[in-house]
Amino acid sequence: AQSVTQPDIHITVSEGASLELRCNYSYGATPYLFWYVQSPGQGLQLLLKYFSGDTLVQGIKGFEAEFKRSQSSFNLRKPSVHWSDAAEYFCAVGSPPGSYDKVIFGPGTSLSVIP
Amino acid sequence: DTGVSQDPRHKITKRGQNVTFRCDPISEHNRLYWYRQTLGQGPEFLTYFQNEAQLEKSRLLSDRFSAERPKGSFSTLEIQRTEQGDSAMYLCASSQGILFFFGQGTRLTVV
Numbered sequence: 001a002q003s004v005t006q007p008d009i010h011i012t013v014s015e016g017a018s019l020e021l022r023c024n025y026s027y028g029a030t031p032y033l034f035w036y037v038q039s040p041g042q043g044l045q046l047l048l049k050y051f052s053g054d055t056l057v058q059g060i061k062g063f064e065a066e067f068k069r070s071q072s073s074f075n076l077r078k079p080s081v082h083w084s085d086a087a088e089y090f091c092a093v094g095s096p097p098g099s100y101d102k103v104i105f106g107p108g109t110s111l112s113v114i115p
Numbered sequence: 116d117t118g119v120s121q122d123p124r125h126k127i128t129k130r131g132q133n134v135t136f137r138c139d140p141i142s143e144h145n146r147l148y149w150y151r152q153t154l155g156q157g158p159e160f161l162t163y164f165q166n167e168a169q170l171e172k173s174r175l176l177s178d179r180f181s182a183e184r185p186k187g188s189f190s191t192l193e194i195q196r197t198e199q200g201d202s203a204m205y206l207c208a209s210s211q212g213i214l215f216f217f218g219q220g221t222r223l224t225v226v
Contacts, residue, residue, distance in 0.1 A: 004157075032213050043119075043206065043219040044158070051213070090157050094213050102148075102171070103215055105157035 002027050002093050004106035012112040013081050021076040021109050023091030032094040033074040034103065035065055039087045047089075050074065061085070086113045117141060119218035121207050127224045128197055135193045136221045140209030147190050148215065149182055150206040151175065158206055164190060197225045 003026040013019055025031055032051050036044040048059025055067040065076045074091060088110050094103040120139045128134050140147050145166050150158035161180070162172045166187035176182075179197075184190040194201055202225045208215040 009155075036217075041219075044208075044215075044217040046214070046216075049214070092157075102160055102163060103213075104160065105150075107157045108155070110155075 002031070002095070002102075002104045004091050004093050004104055006089075006091055006106040006109050008109045009107070010110045010112070012114060014114045015083050016080050019076075019078045019081045019085070019111070021089050021091075021111070023074045023076065023106060024072050025074065025091070025093045026072065027093055030069070033065075033067060034092040034094065035059065035063070035074075035076050036090045036092060036105075037061075037087050038090065038108075044090065047076070081111075081113055083113045083115060086111055119207055119209050119216050121205075121218035121221050123221055124219065125222050125224075127226060130199060130225050131196055133193065133195045134197060134223065135191055136205055136207075136223075138190045138192070138207030138209075138218060140189070140207070141211075141216055142188075144209035144211045144216070145187070146210045147184055148208045148210070149190070149192050150208065152204040152206055152220070153202075161192075161205075194223075197223075199225045201225050 005024045034049045035047040038044050047063050050057050050067045058064050063078050088108045090108045091106040092103050122137045147164045149161040152158045162182050164184040179195045182192045204220040204222050206220045208217045
């Protein structure tokens, strides 16, 4: 069965510092991987996705993520964090097309940004 | 706005009452999903429709929960005899493939 773990429940970084949010997944084949962001009281916004090809994917708002099959990881990074990045971040795994397209979410990492 | 819309955004109800939420997906999307999100947790899958057919229901979806998508367009999620444990954000998403688009959710508070 698919599952996603995000080891860090909460992370605090200073504005301008770099950021890495960890994500590990469990899936029998090559998964489809996503990062979503959720601001307080808001829905989920897709930051980036990995389906195949280049293992370093670029997303919106200056975020990137790297798929590492050997480590079953899909960590999210940003070189310089802005105060507006404070939010909840969710890693998710989905099935390839042709199978049941359910997306499973991790428990989330809450990001706080210190001015 | 052509995104996924959910109504109402907030609902406060007394324990034991029935509530119904509505989701209007992006018009060309044939798949529609309901998720539940409790505080500090990631969204948990509840159920999934392809057009009007409900293809899977999570074990989280007790007999008090029922979802419909009668014409393959909008969907409703009804909770009967609400309990305090039902308090959560109920998220709807639609997709045409693997890319999900989420609505802003309906926050349910059972008092």
